[in-house]
Amino acid sequence: MAKPSVVVPEVFPYPPPRGAGIAAAVVRRKCGLQVELGAGAAGLLGGACWGVESMRASSPTHAKAVDEERAAWMVRHPSALGKFEQIVAASEGKRIVMFLDYDGTLSPIVDDPDAAFMSETMRMAVRSVAKHFPTAIVSGRCRDKVFEFVKLAELYYAGSHGMDIKGPAKASSRHAKAKAKGVVFQPASEFLPMIEEVHERLVETTRCIPGAKVENNKFCVSVHFRCVDEKMWGELSESVKGVLREYPKLRLTQGRMVLEVRPAIKWDKGKALEFLLESLGFADYSNVLPVYIGDDRTDEDAFKVLRRRDQGQGQGVGILVSKHPKETTASYSLQEPAEVMEFLLRLVEWKRLSRARLRLQ
Numbered sequence: 001m002a003k004p005s006v007v008v009p010e011v012f013p014y015p016p017p018r019g020a021g022i023a024a025a026v027v028r029r030k031c032g033l034q035v036e037l038g039a040g041a042a043g044l045l046g047g048a049c050w051g052v053e054s055m056r057a058s059s060p061t062h063a064k065a066v067d068e069e070r071a072a073w074m075v076r077h078p079s080a081l082g083k084f085e086q087i088v089a090a091s092e093g094k095r096i097v098m099f100l101d102y103d104g105t106l107s108p109i110v111d112d113p114d115a116a117f118m119s120e121t122m123r124m125a126v127r128s129v130a131k132h133f134p135t136a137i138v139s140g141r142c143r144d145k146v147f148e149f150v151k152l153a154e155l156y157y158a159g160s161h162g163m164d165i166k167g168p169a170k171a172s173s174r175h176a177k178a179k180a181k182g183v184v185f186q187p188a189s190e191f192l193p194m195i196e197e198v199h200e201r202l203v204e205t206t207r208c209i210p211g212a213k214v215e216n217n218k219f220c221v222s223v224h225f226r227c228v229d230e231k232m233w234g235e236l237s238e239s240v241k242g243v244l245r246e247y248p249k250l251r252l253t254q255g256r257m258v259l260e261v262r263p264a265i266k267w268d269k270g271k272a273l274e275f276l277l278e279s280l281g282f283a284d285y286s287n288v289l290p291v292y293i294g295d296d297r298t299d300e301d302a303f304k305v306l307r308r309r310d311q312g313q314g315q316g317v318g319i320l321v322s323k324h325p326k327e328t329t330a331s332y333s334l335q336e337p338a339e340v341m342e343f344l345l346r347l348v349e350w351k352r353l354s355r356a357r358l359r360l361q
């Protein structure tokens with residue numbers, strides 16, 4: 001029988017707690033990423049590498065960086081608004097393709113994940129961007145739910161961390177090639193019954209923890225702890241790990257105020273980005289400038305793909321949404337969804353003016 005493929009959860013703090021650089025490096029060395037263990041759930045859930053400290057580091061409740069620390073971080077990850085001209089200059093002769101995370105990027109992080117609505121003005125900004133550039137929403141949420149929030153049929157949607165991809169429903173979407181319009185890609189469909197079962201188990205097991213909310217995102221399950229008292233985080237993580245011990249083909253990752261259970265396959269937001277570019281006919285790196293905006297640990301997989309593509313040649317732009325310094329592979333930063341909207345509107349205006357200039361020539 002084939003040995004179950006077990007992947008060690010992402011264990012290092014994100015962002016690292018202040019002054020914890022050395023400790024984080026040690027943890028990274030001890031645990032590594034994507035390590036094939038073959039040791040079953042015991043290895044997957046190795047308590048020393050993962051737990052409430054890691055949850056705390058991923059979900060800072062009072063992350064006030066000193067001014068110098070922030071200034072140094074901003075030098076490494078300057079504002080995408082401040083460097084707007086530099087970003088659009090890199091797109092010369094290339095097609096910009098937009099990738100947008102949802103929670104914390106287009107909508108604010110709120111206590112109730114079911115109430116993470118985007119504003120009408122943000123919706124209009126995204127609609128305007130999609131008129132000029134192929135645009136995809138890449139989210140940890142299930143595709144149907146993120147579509148209910150965004151409500152724009154002309155976009156591409158990659159739900160469940162890219163494990164559920166669909167092209168635009170709107171036939172008139174001007175960017176979609178025939179192949180991309182009909183695209184539906186679900187690399188983890190065999191896991192659906194297992195995810196369903198784990199969702200029910202997690203609802204049951206976390207019932208006694210006030211504020212815990214379990215969300216079925218079709219190809220993954222999210223356990224939100226943004227409303228759980230910090231004193232209960234340890235108990236919550238133990239409950240989740242207890243359930244996961246029985247499912248060695250699933251892995252546990254963590255995001256901002258959320259624990260996530262997903263299939264242990266090598267598929268993430270970065271792979272989804274590459275898949276969508278290829279579907280759009282941009283497998284050739286030289287004629288496209290992907291721009292990815294996201295705020296979470298899971299968006300780092302996409303930032304890494306862009307960094308790899310880029311190699312200093314302007315072939316991809318990663319923008320992290322964060323008010324506080326965080327360890328990131330993104331090149332630029334924006335502070336909050338309001339700045340994301342400003343960036344999107346500037347992009348639309350820049351494109352409109354470029355077209356007008358071309359018409360005059």
Ligand SMILES: [Mg+2]
Pocket residue numbers: 101102103104105294295296
């Ligand atoms: Mg997010």
